[in-house]
Amino acid sequence: MTIAGRIGWIALALVGAAALAVIATARGEAVNAVWVVVAAVSVYLIAYRFYALYLAKVVVGIDPARPTPAVRHPDGLDFVPTDRRVLFGHHFAAIAGAGPLVGPVLAAQIGYLPGMLWLLAGVVLAGAVQDFMVLFLSMRRDGRSLGELIRMEMGPVPGTIALVGAFTIMVIILAVLALIVVRALAGSPWGMFTVVATIPLALMMGVYSRWIRPGRIGEVSLLGLVGLILAILYGQDVAASASWAPWFTYTPVQLCWILIGYGAVASLLPVWLLLAPRDYLSTFLKIGAIAALAIGILVVAPPLRMPALTRFVDGTGPVWSGSLFPFLFITIACGAVSGFHALIASGTTPKLIASEGDARFIGYGAMLMESFVAIMALVAASVIDPGVYFTMNSPAAVVGTDAASAASAVTAMGFPITADTIAATAKDVGEATIISRAGGAPTLAVGMAQIFSQLVGGRAMMAFWYHFAILFEALFILTAVDAGTRAGRFMLQDLIGLAVPSFRNATSFVPGLIGTGLCVAAWGFFLYQGVTDPLGGVNTLWPLFGISNQMLAAVALVLATVVLFRMKRERYAWVTILPASWLVLCTVTASLMKLFSSNPAVGFLAHAARFSDAIARGQTLAPAKSLAEMGRVVMNDRIDAALCALFLAVVVSIIGYGIRTCVIARRLDHPSASEIPALAVAAE
């Protein structure tokens, strides 16, 4: 490194440290959001320049001369050596979804500081390490998928266990994403109208890009964007119209059934008709909104009104229950570390990478970028009035349903707010009410609307920006539900195919229909359970999602550890053992607490026991209205507990297999990893 380079990095480190010092020492006065951004960007740059380089050069021994899959057998379609900046965009668009936007919003209930620190430490030492390692492993094995990599390096049984785990995670993700949409659109004719309008819009785009001007993605997306803006503008009139508004006003349970029906039908339609065009809209809107949020935060420079720490670090918060450890590390999954990325990093990206030297930029770099998105979501949730935050995120069972009861309940929590402020905020964003709109999306939308309206349009535009943000989230969640149902169907067909080989056939009709039906039924079950849950459902489903997602990350890191041992590089294996151990510690503690905690707000079995005891006494406990409903609550709790136990079994068995494979590899006197040899150039 040159002298100037050294001075530059030292200066950056000082700037980052200064920003962190400002955040850490501010007591009582509001910290400006720009300090958070400066601290985060400094941490990312330093981690990328030093730690990621260490991982690439020393730990795994990246060799830019070694041909990648795209170089070994290019086909112009799946295997194409791609410019690293172009590929970065592809990879980032594939990994960044609703997760990094929602988790930090929910975590803000304990203050912004714990979430921020976990996002920074987690991404540098765990999340980006996982993404980079899996990309590296897949790149040296012809772009194989995670399941195949585990089978190759650890054996067929752990491979199948990981597949079962991945399918269950998919189901929970789909349910929780759909729940967020339900919570955001219930009783909101404006929001519902704009989302419904995207369906005919996407169909028209589909026809346009199929027959009228095939392949003109830019053109058709611009047309779609114009349609979206018109839908948002016109939605205000629909919501105000006495004759139209009832057509777009639904209860959560009605929305739940609409979504289940939609999911089943949409995933059977040809992909070019609905899925592909809406994917264009949601992808470009996502990238655009993220860029606009970054510009907005820097230009507006809003102060953080949420305290650095709230009294809810003790685990009694209304948004989610449980103490900071382990539940913060479960609540913020994506953005710090997300196991789901292991599926993406072993998907299309390794087949497109042009040189091994690019793996650091794409694998590690794109995850840093996702963490930055999560930091911005945390900022957006923290710039709004904390009173408004808790009014929006507390369940109706806690704050009631009218402005007066909500104002007194939230003020009693220690976040003073008046009924007038609640009513005024609802009016500003063009909604009938903002009380207990859990799920994260509406809160984020209020935060984004607050930032955007200071940039463009002022208070008069706030309702437009709020519905723009809701639409942007709903759009890519619906795309994820649709694409996820299809992917889940194939996973299920592969799993059933292990027993009944004919089931694997991807094109035959009956297995496809059965697979789709089972997949929709599975996530629909959890969605219905969440929607009818008096505590909002987020309370139950989000921890399950976080636990499963972090466990998949632990599995991917165990795989990476095994491969380091098999490469005879075990002296560096601490880079994956360290984050894997932390994730196992958090997820195992959290799932044991979810199973066995005696506090009914945390433990599924304790909650089930409370309700079944009441049934034995012939009592009904709120919110259940009959003994039959009571029975359903008990049943749901037991299914959630079983799911938790399943996740636990998956991770414990993978660790067992991992340790065994490491021990065997250590005894050998030669490397045993099944990489494609460096010299197998152009084997075609």
Next chain:
Amino acid sequence: MTLARLWRGIADTARLMVGVPSYRAYRAHMAAAHPDQPVMDETAFFRNRQEARYGGRNGGRCC
């Protein structure tokens, strides 16, 4: 970097984000490696890639 190249880079990035790789690269590959084989026209290429992205086993999108 010229403005035209910058624009082409942005267009390629946007298209690959939704799963459509470069048609130019495909043509170049076919011309160099398989001059004897038929080449898909741009419409067929686009439909082929659309089906590969959404119809197959890699439809998973992140949370």
